[in-house]
Amino acid sequence: MNQPLVSLMQLAKNYGEFAALRDVTFDLQPGEIFGFIGPNGAGKTTTLKILVGLIRRFSGQVTVGGHALPREHAQVHQLIGYLPQAPEYQSWRSIEDTLLAFGRLSEVPEATLRERIPRLLERFALRGLEKKKVRKLSGGMKQKVGLIQALLHKPQLLILDEPLGGLDPASRLRVKETILELRNEGVTVIFSSHILSDVQDVADRIGIIYRGCMLATGTLSELKTRFGIPNDIHVHFSQMPDSLDYLTQIPGIAGVRQRKDYYFVLPLDPSIDEDPVVHRLITETLARNGRLRKIGNIAPNLDELYTRYLESVVKAERTPNA
Amino acid sequence: MKKTYLLFKDELLGFARSWVMLFLWIGLPVLAILLYYFQARQVPTGPMNPSMEIPVSFFISLIVASLGGTLAAVMVGVGIVNEKSRKVYDLFIIRPVSRRGLVWAKFGAVFICVAIACVLAIGLGILIDVLRGSEISPMMWKNSGSAIINAVNMIAVSTAGGVLVGVISPNVLIGVLLVIYGSQNLVVVPLLPRLLDLPDLQWVATLLSFGLAGGLMWLAGFIFQRKEF
Numbered sequence: 001m002n003q004p005l006v007s008l009m010q011l012a013k014n015y016g017e018f019a020a021l022r023d024v025t026f027d028l029q030p031g032e033i034f035g036f037i038g039p040n041g042a043g044k045t046t047t048l049k050i051l052v053g054l055i056r057r058f059s060g061q062v063t064v065g066g067h068a069l070p071r072e073h074a075q076v077h078q079l080i081g082y083l084p085q086a087p088e089y090q091s092w093r094s095i096e097d098t099l100l101a102f103g104r105l106s107e108v109p110e111a112t113l114r115e116r117i118p119r120l121l122e123r124f125a126l127r128g129l130e131k132k133k134v135r136k137l138s139g140g141m142k143q144k145v146g147l148i149q150a151l152l153h154k155p156q157l158l159i160l161d162e163p164l165g166g167l168d169p170a171s172r173l174r175v176k177e178t179i180l181e182l183r184n185e186g187v188t189v190i191f192s193s194h195i196l197s198d199v200q201d202v203a204d205r206i207g208i209i210y211r212g213c214m215l216a217t218g219t220l221s222e223l224k225t226r227f228g229i230p231n232d233i234h235v236h237f238s239q240m241p242d243s244l245d246y247l248t249q250i251p252g253i254a255g256v257r258q259r260k261d262y263y264f265v266l267p268l269d270p271s272i273d274e275d276p277v278v279h280r281l282i283t284e285t286l287a288r289n290g291r292l293r294k295i296g297n298i299a300p301n302l303d304e305l306y307t308r309y310l311e312s313v314v315k316a317e318r319t320p321n322a
Numbered sequence: 323m324k325k326t327y328l329l330f331k332d333e334l335l336g337f338a339r340s341w342v343m344l345f346l347w348i349g350l351p352v353l354a355i356l357l358y359y360f361q362a363r364q365v366p367t368g369p370m371n372p373s374m375e376i377p378v379s380f381f382i383s384l385i386v387a388s389l390g391g392t393l394a395a396v397m398v399g400v401g402i403v404n405e406k407s408r409k410v411y412d413l414f415i416i417r418p419v420s421r422r423g424l425v426w427a428k429f430g431a432v433f434i435c436v437a438i439a440c441v442l443a444i445g446l447g448i449l450i451d452v453l454r455g456s457e458i459s460p461m462m463w464k465n466s467g468s469a470i471i472n473a474v475n476m477i478a479v480s481t482a483g484g485v486l487v488g489v490i491s492p493n494v495l496i497g498v499l500l501v502i503y504g505s506q507n508l509v510v511v512p513l514l515p516r517l518l519d520l521p522d523l524q525w526v527a528t529l530l531s532f533g534l535a536g537g538l539m540w541l542a543g544f545i546f547q548r549k550e551f
Contacts, residue, residue, distance in 0.1 A: 049551070052416045053415070053416060054412055054550065054551040055550050056550065074418055077417055077419075082412075082413070084409065084412050084413070092340055093336070097332075101332050102417065104328055105325055105328060
């Protein structure tokens with residue numbers, strides 16, 4: 001395994017009595033996309049702000065590209081691009097002014113800037129709006145300008161705090177494509193989002209933070225295995241069988257939930273091989289005069305995984321002796 | 323240093339093109355001239371000399387010296403609080419830019435813009451005096467020069483005070499109050515030699531003003547550097 005580009009070890013941050021972060025530990029490899037998820041107030045933004053040097057007083061160890069924060073923040077600033085949650089700019093500037101100023105401050109040569117800015121504006125459908133004042137931009141447009149300023153100096157580490165919030169579907173798709181392209185160029189991306197389907201679409205690994213503690217990190221399938229959250233079988237009948245009692249009698253089916261008319265979700269026992277269960281389900285349904293329109297083995301998506309996992313964490317917190 | 327210059331140049335352009343500066347560069351001299359013609363043209367000085375016409379340049383220098391400092395302090399203080407609360411600085415701070423450079427750039431831009439506005443206003447006053455056929459005596463030049471230096475001193479102190487207030491204030495309201503009640507008292511500093519009956523040397527007042535402005539800016543930079551965003 002390569003030397004990690006980012007390493008956080010037992011990161012903690014207090015605001016007076018309030019512990020915003022208690023124990024955050026994870027590494028990021030070069031070229032990895034890391035989806036950072038958690039409920040509101042869990043500590044995602046605080047963690048990202050520490051990484052970009054906006055918060056300099058904390059405990060624990062943080063290194064980016066081998067440089068320790070906060071001591072070597074000047075070197076770290078050369079490596080990172082950052083898109084804050086709701087980027088704001090000096091209101092008197094135009095889009096072009098804004099991007100030129102940030103590019104120059106990031107030490108991008110003038111000729112490179114003149115070539116790169118139009119290309120990025122084109123990519124994010126802002127071409128022709130160069131002279132528009134940033135104060136007149138919509139939230140989504142500001143977000144796009146924010147993303148462009150973060151990419152201008154070709155950072156090794158791109159830190160995105162809710163990058164897809166406020167974007168229209170086409171722009172969301174474009175941003176996700178950009179993130180994947182950056183990964184192919186070796187850029188490490190860490191991004192937080194509440195839109196878990198977006199995280200699932202692009203993230204190589206996922207980290208779940210809750211009340212300032214990193215609860216788990218891993219790929220989606222690793223997390224699924226670790227949390228013991230089973231797949232479901234989704235069954236859509238075109239003709240209902242005589243009775244549904246047989247469903248729970250099939251070994252491996254842990255329950256029956258009706259989602260709508262003729263449509264049922266059957267959670268599977270995680271220890272059972274799924275294929276024989278599906279085969280038996282089909283056979284028994286036909287034997288009871290049932291007809292199937294659709295049947296499928298559905299892995300829980302990140303939304304379900306996250307929700308079920310957090311529910312179990314909250315339940316465990318409420319019953320500490322259980 | 324190069325980055326601070328870039329920031330300064332940008333801020334200067336930003337202020338120079340703003341509506342506030344437009345008002346300052348055009349509105350301030352016009353306001354002073356209007357006040358002169360409508361209210362203060364005749365100044366009673368005593369029974370033997372019931373009235374004496376004062377030069378426009380002198381009157382304008384009084385107006386800009388009192389208004390320029392306040393305007394500079396409010397402008398920069400409110401500007402910083404506003405940008406801070408909107409988290410505008412986040413995208414600057416995450417770049418290889420000195421935080422002190424950011425506040426110095428702001429100071430430099432506002433100081434220069436307001437100082438130029440004051441010099442323009444006083445210059446306009448002199449021009450009007452000349453056009454009205456007033457005698458341009460060496461004493462008048464000396465007084466005008468002295469007025470400009472005093473105004474610049476006050477603007478330097480006020481702007482630095484405004485920057486400090488901007489850095490420490492949590493919101494615009496507190497910022498404005500602090501600027502009005504705090505920063506305004508600082509402009510007395512350039513007048514201290516005169517008030518304390520010390521030899522009224524222009525360079526002492528200037529040294530005192532810029533020394534104080536430097537101290538305030540150092541403090542503002544120190545606080546801004548330690549600030550968490």
